[in-house]
Amino acid sequence: MIIQCKHLTKSYIADNKVFKAVDDVNLEIANGDFAVILGHSGSGKTTLLSLVGGLTRPDSGDVLILGKGNWSQGDKYLSTVRNKTIGFIFQFASLIPTLTAKENLLLPLYFGSDSRADREQAMVLLDEVGLADKANSFPAQLSGGQQRRIAIARAFMNNPDIILADEPTGDLDEETENDILQVFKTFNAKGMTFVVVTHNSNLAATQENARIMHMKNGKMTESA
């Protein structure tokens, strides 16, 4: 199992009431899986993803990546997991506004260390998301959808074992969405594991081998 969640619970306090955003979730994802998590807005999908990626600390339960508990190790270990094992794609394009598209891609390679191979890799990925010509543009010069695609390309930069994607195609037009899904498919075929959160059941339909899960009020169920 590349990802294991055991009795994962995370609550927030809102209006003096404890609110369980993720409620006792158990989840096992095997190497090479393409997992799609469906659910309405507010059902806890983003919270679950950030728990899996080690960005948020659970109140109880544990997340194991490649058999190792996220929070039982130190910051160094967790950082290495985030850097090498996981590629994140967030709901909002998370680019650093003062860096160009290409510099944003190079960022995961330790503050933009740029060997020749790295730069080539960055260009290949930019090409895959159809933005090779925007390599030297700043985020502000790009549309929301383009920024999103840059962020997607960056997630693949370190050749991670797992991609955690939160509504990755949310504000893309249909054609671009299909291109991105094609990219996902290609990497998945090479053995990369995907956990993709969406409220768009369309996405689930296009990935034949996808495991479909549902999130509702912090609880998870999986379709057979």
Next chain:
Amino acid sequence: MQINPFQRQCNILDYALSSLWRRKLKNAGILVIFSLVIFLVASFQLLTRSLLGTADEILAFAPDITLQKLSAGRQVDMSEARLAHLAGIFGIAETMPRIWGYYFDETNGANYTVIGLAEEKIAAAGFPLTGQEETGFLKRGGVIMSPAVRDNMGLGERRAFSLFRPDLSQVSFRVAGVFSKETNLVSGDTILMCLEDARDLFALDDNAVTDIAIYVTNPLEIDNIARKIAEMMPDTRVLTRSQIRKTYQAVFGWRSGFGSICLLSALASFVILAWDKASGLSQEEKREIGILKFLGFETRDILALRFWESGLVSGLALVIGLTLAYIHVASGGALFQPILLGWSVLRPELFLTPALQFSDFLLLFSFSVLPYLAATIIPAWRSAIIRADTVI
């Protein structure tokens, strides 16, 4: 891909530099203000130091005991005849009657310190001179002056010049010698002549002197002997070297202390400003930290980044401020001289030696770089350590 620690720091430094460059306007602003404040404080510090050092050097030449006559609480001249009384006190090695006065040169708008000593005392002192013309005794009409005075009078190689008595009648003098550069600190504005000439110039009575310098055989006896003299001559003021030093230090110390407080508070308010600016991490900066975190940067990398950024800015400001301050003080400390030295008119080369002590550096460092580093790193640390999920 394992990256070695050195390469890692280099990459972080590289990123820090480009990050500073990306916000160049803001950072340049901070740099300028920061440098300016450090410049002011450091100038003041350096100037005070060099003045205190100068005072010490002056005092090194001062006699063990200085005897002055007081009348109505003010210093007046006295008769040389008092020397005879002193002869009876055991432990006095030498007495030196002096005329010590200030001559205002109207043409050049400068004050000179005129010192009159007995001819044989001048010869015995053996001041280091350049271009010495007359050897042996300083005869009537001959003076030894500092190069600054010579330049001020525009004498060049000419030797003859005149000064004026109080009734504006002329007295002719001859440059018999010029103090060599090494003695500049103590003789920056000095004209040395024999007692008789000094009396003539200032129109003093025969046998009048302004004070008597007394040298003591055993330094431990200075206070003792001073007390005896004071008892013997109740109408005099008996100053020991250590008393003069205390006075100097009190005056310099008070003035500079007051100035330091003003300047330190300027520095403090800058730091508070910087703190306010830096610690209120903007939304953009928080986002950036969040992004770096999910991309796998360790908390310590982010701290190192911040450390480099603010260290570069404040370190550079410290260097710029100190360098400018050094140049400023070395070239006369024009900005602060009025506060520190109301009384000196001609002391052009007196403040040429800015002395930076390690403790001053430490003080400046701990009032500037340290709080600035803290102001930028602590909030980064807080946000780096708590919230990895700030961006989502």
